[in-house]
Amino acid sequence: MRRWSVFALLFVAACSSNPPVPRAPSVLPALLPWPAQLEVGRGRYxxxxGARLEVAGGDEALAIARGFAARVARDRGLQLDVAAQAGAGDAAVVLALRPGDATVPEGEGYRLVVDRTHIELAAREPRGLFRGTTTLWQLLTPEMSPARAIEVSAVRIEDRPRFAWRGAMLDSARHFQPPEFVKRFIDELALAKLDTFHWHLTDDQGWRIEIKRHPRLTEVGAWRRPAGAAGTDAAGKPVRYGGYYTQDEIRDIVRYAAERYVTIVPEIDMPGHMQAAIAAYPELGASADEPVVSPDWGVHGYILNVDEPTIAFMQDVLDEVIELFPSTYIHVGGDEAVKDQWKASSRVQARMRELGLADENALQGWFIARMQQHLAARGRKLIGWDEILEGGVPADAAVMSWRGTKGGIEAANAGHPVVMAPSPDLYFDHLQSDAADEPSGRPDLRTLADIYAFDATAGMDAAAAAHVLGAQANLWSEHMRTTAMVEHAAFPRLAALAEALWSPREARDWSRFVARLVPQMERWRAHGVAAAQSAFEVRFTDTAQGIVLSNQAGLPMRYTLDGRAPDVHAAIDAGGALTPPAGATIRAATWLDGRRAGDITERRADAAHRRASSELAQCSGKLVLRIEDDAPTPGPRAFYDVDLFDPCWTWARAPLDDAARIRVAVGQLPYNFQLYKDVANIVPRPAPSTPAGELLVRDGCAGMLLASLPLDRARMNPAVSVLEAELPPRSGAHDLCFVFSGEGHDPLWAIDTVELLPPR
Structure with a gap:
């Protein structure tokens, strides 16, 4: 009988946005997500x-073991001899399926035991065995360097998830991602013990799934001409942008996910968000228009009509979707279906009267019910965004709550299965820090700590909480043009969500999570995943006392003032304000367990006289986005913080004592935003003095004009242009205000950087 020393674990759910400093390292392994039960034993293995990995449980267990061995070989260079034969007694690792063993956790649960003699992993189901191998993989990869032998501390783990639906949604409609990336993304979901991949395959900007009965959906609907400079190539010809997944590619991705016990839930968004489909088949639309596939972001007005041929068309689509995806649930969207075209259509209004429906919301409910009946007849269940509640929804339909948590709570109280995916809480298009080098997205931050603090059943009683399947993060890709941007937005925040959904609520501990995340960041680097360093990067804040260093993770920081990279001998930040000598550049990084945890960041000596777009305040802040420039076509692009309603910026207390000139880097963007009725909120720009307009710099937004920088040359440059002008003498600190003059709101001008310069 093996002997174990039980390590008493006291967990504190320290999940605020201002987390405490992580404690000193303990003997606990760096596992993510944290297991339901863990005991540290004596000794190590x-x-x-070349060690023997013995498998019991048939072909599926053998496939899991071979996949695990292949990953260990790739990540550590250590080879395992996988054998299906059981009972030889000399196995270093045993993987066993034990469906009738009531002592082993059921479902996705598993038991993992490491002692001085061997490693043994047991589960009742294959998916539990696979989840257990991801834990064992983490025990074998505290670092990613090649090894001929790996020490594993004795441990006993009995584990199971808190929620069944632990997911991430990837929007492949706004920007198409290659199949190879989708598979790699699924791989990382599985390693994080996330089990659901919600795939948003259709929208106004693109139709990404091949439908053989209706080929124009991809022949036409999968391609668009981007707005602005990106829509024209070097030869002056229109750019065709997009792509789609063939059915063979989808089958391959579904197989790949199934091997990792990840369920793919496809989404065909209807009856709104259908402009790409209507561009391919105009007869599907509720108006007589023949639109193009949209290059714009926002809420569009095109909606399907409700004629029987259109119902049959969409049911054809669902039939082919069902053939490709074996998931229980099929997502039909149902969100943001603007009803104006239904209200204006005599044909739709006649159909409403014929059906005896009170209003357009009821008509959408009827439409969704038709799809639900079609799916139910084929053994599938419908899930949709929370708007489906407004028109009445079938009792067994699942509701995905995105407009905050209210819809999810209402649906759970009504007995519907619920998946929580609320905005902004789990919308990963929100930036995770206000650093200048964060890519495009929504500047209303959702930090790593915010995600870790998420509770899927907050605000519910026990009866309602029982209807919550789980939760997911949503990666809307309007502002994620590249796969690197997707990865930056997803990781490490998905690791935080994974722990919030897998681990017992009382086991969550922010400080320990941060410490366990550091080796996971190394794993992502080894896998080529562009995980964000945002939580680990040092930030610099100017105060009256000096420069204050901080980081989201709450880790210790080391810094230098002489230009050297900080190492273990560099000064440790004591928490006060630094007053570096004139001309000094501060270089700093976070540290944990004697090694650097984040990238080195620096504050240049001229930082007081320079501001990036993200460091300027918005005058009104009505609808602010961080937007990527649409040029140049190849290479890096600038990011601009800009208010779509009121493009106006201020630099509070700008030091003008020595400033004789001002240099501003600006860019122009296409105003490709469907704002619907909110277009009335756009603030008119000042009248221009020249045809191209000017950048106006004032001493306060209602104060004296200090400089007027013509945009004529910048208007000819689709990328960043640098403008410069003289400033009248001023002393002290002044609030500078920046606004562009011009006719209309397209193009949308934005500021990249502002510099105050001394006399020539």
Whole structure:
């Protein structure tokens, strides 16, 4: 009988946005997500190259073992000899399926035991065995360097998830991602013990799934001409942008996900968000228009009509979707279906009267019910965004709550299965820090700590909470043009969500999570995943006392003032304000367990006289986005913080004592935003003095004009242009205000950087 020393674990759910400093390292392994039960034993086991991995449980268990061994070989260079034969007694690792063993956790649960003699992993189901191998993989990868032998501390784990639906939604409609990326993304979901991949495949900007009965959906609907400079190539010809997944590619991705016990839930968004489909088949629309596939972001007005041929068309689509995806749930969207075209259509209004429906919301409810009946007849269940509640929804339909948590709570109280995916809480298009080098997205921050603090059943009683399947993060890709941007937005925040959904609520501990995340960041680097360093990067804040260093993770920081990279001998930040000598550049990084945890960041000596777009305040802040420039086509692009309603910026207390000139880097963007009725909120720009307009710099937004920088040359440059002008003498600190003059709101001018310069 093995002997174990039980390590008493006291967890504190320290999940605020201002988390405490992580504690000193303990003997606990760096596992993510944290297991339901863990006991640290005595001693250790050394797993050596060529060791025997014995499998019991049939072909599926053998496939899991081979996949695990292949990953260990790739990540550590250590080879395991996988054998299906059981009972030889000399196995270093045993993986066993034990469906009738009531002592082993059921479902996705597993039991993992490491002692001085060997490693043993048992589960009742294959998915539990796979989840257990991801835990064992983490025990074998505290670092990612090659090894001929790996020490594993003795441990006993009995684990199971808190929620069944632990997911991430990837929007492939706004920007198409290659199949190879989708598979890699699924791989990282599985390693994080996330089990659901919600795939947003259709929208106004693109139709990404091949439908053989209706080929124009991809022949036409999968391609668009981007707005602005990106829509024309170097030869002056229109750019065709997009792509789609063939059915063979989808089958391959579904197979790949199934091997990792990840369920793909496809989404065909209807009856709104259908402009790409209507561009391909105009007869589907509720108006007589023949639109193009949209290059714009926002809420569009095109909606399907409700004629029987259109119902049959969409049911054809669902039939082919069902053939490709074996998931229980099929997502039909149902969100942001603007009803103006239904209200204006005599044909739709006649159909409403024929059906005896009170209003357009009821008509959408009827439409969704038709799709639900079609799916139910084929053994599937419908899930949709929370708007489906407004028109009445079938009792067994699942509701995905996105407009905050209110819809999810109402649906759970009504007995519907619920998936929580609220905005802004789990919308990963929100930036995770206000650093200048964060890519495009929504500047209303959702930090790593915010995600870790999420509770899927907050505000519910026990009866309602029982209807919550789980939760997911949503990666809307309007502002994620590249796969690197997707990864930056997703990781490490998905690791925080994974722990919030897998681990017992009382086991969550922010400080320990941060410490366990550091080796996971190394794993992502080794896998080529562009995980964000935002939580680990040092930020610099100017105060009256000096420069204050901080970081989201709450880790210790080391810094230098002489230009050297900080190392273990560099000064440790004591928490006060620094007053570096004139001309000094501060270089700093976070540290944990004697090694650097984040990238080195620096504050240049001229920082007081320079502001990036993200460091300027918005005058009104009505609808602010961080937007990527649409040029140049190849290479890096600038990011601008800009208010779509009121493009106006201020630099509070700008030091003008020595400033004789001002240099501003600006860019122009296409105003490709469908604002619907909110277009009335756009603030008119000042009248221009020249045809191209000017950048106006004032001493306070209602104060004296200090400089007027013509945009004529910048208007000819689709990328960043640098403008410069003289400033009248001023002393002290002044609030500078920046606004562009011009006719209309297209193009949308934005500021990249502002610099105050001394006399020539």
């Amino acid at each position: 050394v797993l050596r190259d």
